[in-house]
Amino acid sequence: MGAPAASPGDGFLPFAVPDLGPEEAEAVLECLRSGWITSGPVCRQFEQDFAAYLGGGVEAIAVNSATAGLHLALEALGIGPGDEVLVPTMTFTATAEVVRYLGADPVCVDIDDATLGISVAAAEAAITPRTRAILPVHYGGLACDMDAILALARAHRLRVVEDAAHAFPTVHNGRLVGTLDSDATVFSFYANKTITTGEGGMLVSRDAALCRRARAMRLHGISEDAFERYTSRRPAWFYQVIAPGYKYNLGDIAAAIGRQQLRKIGRFLARRQALARGYREGLAGLPLRLPPDAGPGSQHAWHLYPVRLRADAPLARDRLIELLAERGIGTSVHYIPLHRQPYWRERYRLRPEQFPQAEASWPMLLTLPLYTRMRDADQARVIAALRELLC
Numbered sequence: 001m002g003a004p005a006a007s008p009g010d011g012f013l014p015f016a017v018p019d020l021g022p023e024e025a026e027a028v029l030e031c032l033r034s035g036w037i038t039s040g041p042v043c044r045q046f047e048q049d050f051a052a053y054l055g056g057g058v059e060a061i062a063v064n065s066a067t068a069g070l071h072l073a074l075e076a077l078g079i080g081p082g083d084e085v086l087v088p089t090m091t092f093t094a095t096a097e098v099v100r101y102l103g104a105d106p107v108c109v110d111i112d113d114a115t116l117g118i119s120v121a122a123a124e125a126a127i128t129p130r131t132r133a134i135l136p137v138h139y140g141g142l143a144c145d146m147d148a149i150l151a152l153a154r155a156h157r158l159r160v161v162e163d164a165a166h167a168f169p170t171v172h173n174g175r176l177v178g179t180l181d182s183d184a185t186v187f188s189f190y191a192n193k194t195i196t197t198g199e200g201g202m203l204v205s206r207d208a209a210l211c212r213r214a215r216a217m218r219l220h221g222i223s224e225d226a227f228e229r230y231t232s233r234r235p236a237w238f239y240q241v242i243a244p245g246y247k248y249n250l251g252d253i254a255a256a257i258g259r260q261q262l263r264k265i266g267r268f269l270a271r272r273q274a275l276a277r278g279y280r281e282g283l284a285g286l287p288l289r290l291p292p293d294a295g296p297g298s299q300h301a302w303h304l305y306p307v308r309l310r311a312d313a314p315l316a317r318d319r320l321i322e323l324l325a326e327r328g329i330g331t332s333v334h335y336i337p338l339h340r341q342p343y344w345r346e347r348y349r350l351r352p353e354q355f356p357q358a359e360a361s362w363p364m365l366l367t368l369p370l371y372t373r374m375r376d377a378d379q380a381r382v383i384a385a386l387r388e389l390l391c
Helices: 021-034 041-054 068-078 094-101 121-126 146-156 208-217 226-231 252-263 265-282 316-326 342-348 354-362 377-391
Strands: 059-063 084-088 105-109 132-136 159-164 184-188 203-207 305-309 365-368
Touching: 021 132, 041 059, 041 121, 041 203, 041 252, 041 354, 059 068, 059 208, 068 146, 068 159, 068 184, 068 203, 084 094, 094 377, 105 121, 105 342, 121 146, 132 146, 159 203, 203 208, 203 305, 203 354, 252 265, 305 354, 316 365, 316 377
Parallel strands: 084 105, 084 132, 132 159, 159 184
Antiparallel strands: 059 203, 184 203, 305 365
16 A cells, blocks of 8 residues: 655654544534534444444443543442552553542553563462452553453453553454453544544443443433433433543544544554554664564554664664654654652552563663654655664
8 A cells, every 4th residue: 555645744753643634624514513512423423333343242432531431441340449450560651540540559560571561470470359450451552462361350350441542453363452352442542543533532342231330420420411311302401410420521523533533444554554564674684673463363553663672782772762853753652661650659669670571671662653644755764764873
């Protein structure tokens, strides 16, 4: 598949850029003309479209962020004070902070060296009588070893909520992430994700009770959402508050963008796959450890392209980032591990030696630009700069 005709510019090459077109603009204008701009018919249709794309009998619940979706899923599962939830240390803070929202404790565990996702062995070693759930993160768009995670959860009667912020449309052993046998899965539609609504996310599950609870709690604990109340024949003023909920709903303007983005996911994925192949070929022979592809019957979403410097690299990671920036190339780091962040480190007295794989990986990690509007010439520029600096 050929590269897009346009890119953000030939000056500074950003780490990520959303791919929005006239279809999204027209969909937003239709919302504005309709007069319904908060959660309404377009949001409901987006949920239905997303559930249909995934298949597998799941229900989809649109929310204003993946963080909100994770919070709702754990709340619906009854996670609360005194409980522990296992999370990988190599993740964004949102994965752990939603556990604290509920008064429970996130237990940071080490990562798998190959996938940079949660280590199943480390997770098993961290289980205590207080452990209630596992929250695996599909790092970069590559699925964790979900067969092993789900088996571990069954053996210890634990719930599983997948943080799939990076993982649309990731496939694990022939099944799309979102249709596996976990309790719930949460996707992100943030600006740099594989599809975007600007801010937003989607909670999916086959658990009808979980979905009912999450739908109520995403809008102030009201038993019927605003769309149902204001489009039904019953008096619009009547509602019931069943719990002190949250303000987590997704508006129709964002959902309109999401519906158009979802229709483009095949093209988006093909372009990301082409760029991943381009990096694999162009960076061969450099002192870099490249990210693995998915195995047979599986599919990498390629939300990120994280590379790791080898010990024989002539530059340290931080210096390489500086030199790439001087050449007009943006990069990022995913992530500074949770055990090195002041709040998590101090609250739970975390020490680097508890996380040997994360400690070996994160100082060597940097994420290269990869987005659907990236031209072949843009990628060639990144590759040339890395070959200049690392050879």
